[in-house]
Amino acid sequence: MAKNPPDRKTEAANDTITVRPVRRGDLDQVIAIDATVTGLEKQSYWRSVFRRYGTAGEHQRQFLVAVSDRRVVGFVIGEVRDWEFGSPPCGWVFAINVDPEVRLAGVGTRLLQALEASFRRAGVRKMRTMLARENTLILSFFRSQGMMAGSLIPLEMDLDA
Amino acid sequence: MRLQTNTSLALFSVLEFARDPTRHIPASEIAEKYDVSPHHLAKVLSELARAGIVESVRGVGGGYRFAANPRRVTLMDIIHLFEDLSPAVAARTEGKEVTAVERALAAVLSEIDELAKATFGSITLSTMLRLVERQQTASKSDQDKPA
Numbered sequence A: 001m002a003k004n005p006p007d008r009k010t011e012a013a014n015d016t017i018t019v020r021p022v023r024r025g026d027l028d029q030v031i032a033i034d035a036t037v038t039g040l041e042k043q044s045y046w047r048s049v050f051r052r053y054g055t056a057g058e059h060q061r062q063f064l065v066a067v068s069d070r071r072v073v074g075f076v077i078g079e080v081r082d083w084e085f086g087s088p089p090c091g092w093v094f095a096i097n098v099d100p101e102v103r104l105a106g107v108g109t110r111l112l113q114a115l116e117a118s119f120r121r122a123g124v125r126k127m128r129t130m131l132a133r134e135n136t137l138i139l140s141f142f143r144s145q146g147m148m149a150g151s152l153i154p155l156e157m158d159l160d161a
Numbered sequence B: 001m002r003l004q005t006n007t008s009l010a011l012f013s014v015l016e017f018a019r020d021p022t023r024h025i026p027a028s029e030i031a032e033k034y035d036v037s038p039h040h041l042a043k044v045l046s047e048l049a050r051a052g053i054v055e056s057v058r059g060v061g062g063g064y065r066f067a068a069n070p071r072r073v074t075l076m077d078i079i080h081l082f083e084d085l086s087p088a089v090a091a092r093t094e095g096k097e098v099t100a101v102e103r104a105l106a107a108v109l110s111e112i113d114e115l116a117k118a119t120f121g122s123i124t125l126s127t128m129l130r131l132v133e134r135q136q137t138a139s140k141s142d143q144d145k146p147a
Helices: A008-016 A024-038 A043-054 A107-121 A136-144 B005-019 B027-033 B038-050 B075-082 B088-092 B100-122 B125-144
Strands: A017-021 A061-068 A071-081 A090-098 A127-129 B054-057 B063-066
Touching: A017 A107, A024 A043, A024 A061, A024 A071, A024 A090, A043 A061, A043 A071, A061 A107, A071 A107, A090 A107, A107 A127, A136 B100, A136 B125, B005 B027, B005 B038, B005 B054, B005 B063, B005 B075, B005 B125, B027 B038, B027 B063, B038 B054, B038 B063, B038 B075, B075 B100
Parallel strands: A090 A127
Antiparallel strands: A017 A061, A061 A071, A071 A090, B054 B063
């Protein structure tokens, strides 16, 4: 097993990273990060996400980017939803991703903290997300941030053609 | 998924070692804390050492110390060392025709197992140590509350 890595990378990255709302000019870099991670380039999907979350200008919907040296290195998208699944208003994290080249440097933590702050300003006191149980990397990330299994259980079924 | 005694003991031990990676902890100290026989614990620690999670320290003040990366090792990595995680129902009915009832029950049990595996596989030792701290803080603030 590997020994503990030094934390210098984390500290250095935290010093130089800014988290701010997405701008139209960031979109190509966001699409590139998503394409690197998922292997699929989804131009029209991301343009519609930008229209929905990137231009809201309020705390209900958030599309934030982490910028280091004028380069987008990560993004997070979230929204406050009221009384969905019978639950009081809570903040949902829909997507979070970090450029693989700068992972393990605290970028994801900074993004999530910024989203948490915006949810708090919107008056909610619970944050949720949902992801595939095979997605160990992101599952571990959310766990490391203090998230645990919640009160909702996702269920699904295949529908006949 | 029901954890065997050895597995629970391994998890307790690893977390004790990971809380202070610089400290050599004698096996007897852990045995006493968790009320188990030192002989029983020795087997568990030896398996953990073989896997590189802990390393033995010889001489006066010897014992074991943590040797892995707590941000990389998950609870599942430890559990894997002590548990057979193959589907139990399929093995039991080997050589016989599996009934619809057994298949239905296996599907439900497998759903539970998959959730358990995803949970254990996503919790690193670092995350667990933070949970331990949170429990300590919560328990301390409960004690400090006026009766």
